[in-house]
Amino acid sequence: GQQLNQSPQSMFIQEGEDVSMNCTSSSIFNTWLWYKQDPGEGPVLLIALYKAGELTSNGRLTAQFGTTRKDSFLNISASIPSDVGIYFCAGFLQGAQKLVFGQGTRLTINP
Amino acid sequence: DGGITQSPKYLFRKEGQNVTLSCEQNLNHDAMYWYRQDPGQGLRLIYYSQIVNDFQKGDIAEGYSVSREKKESFPLTVTSAQKNPTAFYLCASSMGGNSYNSPLHFGNGTRLTVT
Numbered sequence: 001g002q003q004l005n006q007s008p009q010s011m012f013i014q015e016g017e018d019v020s021m022n023c024t025s026s027s028i029f030n031t032w033l034w035y036k037q038d039p040g041e042g043p044v045l046l047i048a049l050y051k052a053g054e055l056t057s058n059g060r061l062t063a064q065f066g067t068t069r070k071d072s073f074l075n076i077s078a079s080i081p082s083d084v085g086i087y088f089c090a091g092f093l094q095g096a097q098k099l100v101f102g103q104g105t106r107l108t109i110n111p
Numbered sequence: 112d113g114g115i116t117q118s119p120k121y122l123f124r125k126e127g128q129n130v131t132l133s134c135e136q137n138l139n140h141d142a143m144y145w146y147r148q149d150p151g152q153g154l155r156l157i158y159y160s161q162i163v164n165d166f167q168k169g170d171i172a173e174g175y176s177v178s179r180e181k182k183e184s185f186p187l188t189v190t191s192a193q194k195n196p197t198a199f200y201l202c203a204s205s206m207g208g209n210s211y212n213s214p215l216h217f218g219n220g221t222r223l224t225v226t
């Protein structure tokens with residue numbers, strides 16, 4: 001299937017630091033979604049992006065739809081302990097109706 | 112509150128037995144999906160359904176079966192043909208239809224252990 005390359009795979013940071021993660025592909029996407037998953041739970045939608053170049057914030061989270069439509073990034077500012085979890089990017093390929101997921105970024109925060 | 116309910120949360124079965132995982136949604140969504148998640152990996156699509164009485168195979172459909180007799184329900188059967196059935200199973204739904212790229216909303220998953 002189509003691949004979404006998400007990086008980094010894991011991050012170990014201090015509380016209060018900013019976080020940045022991204023997803024890239026060789027294919028064009030018309031929608032990018034960012035989810036967070038807590039252990040043993042289902043993913044929860046954080047941000048949805050629908051237009052190339054779109055920059056959207058949700059509290060301390062900011063995500064952008066890359067202008068080439070092949071990438072997206074998620075930033076978290078001033079991390080707090082409850083930000084711990086796995087973050088997934090996902091996208092709908094142009095002309096397709098299936099959602100493709102990245103492999104996830106596991107975020108660990110040292111207090 | 113609208114949402115997606117998966118049951119049970121934990122399920123244990125002996126090898127060789129079929130098992131059915133339940134997924135119900137009251138969001139009035141047209142589309143429903145089943146994903147499998149293995150430790151340290153992303154989500155892989157098993158089956159999806161965009162309308163009642165219709166469904167399509169995803170990337171890893173072998174050893175699984177589904178039905179979509181009602182809009183709100185999309186049960187998944189893990190058959191004895193599935194070689195590695197132990198995993199975390201996630202059900203999701205979305206508006207679907209003309210809003211085919213609307214975000215998926217997930218249930219809280221069923222962890223299946225087969226011994």
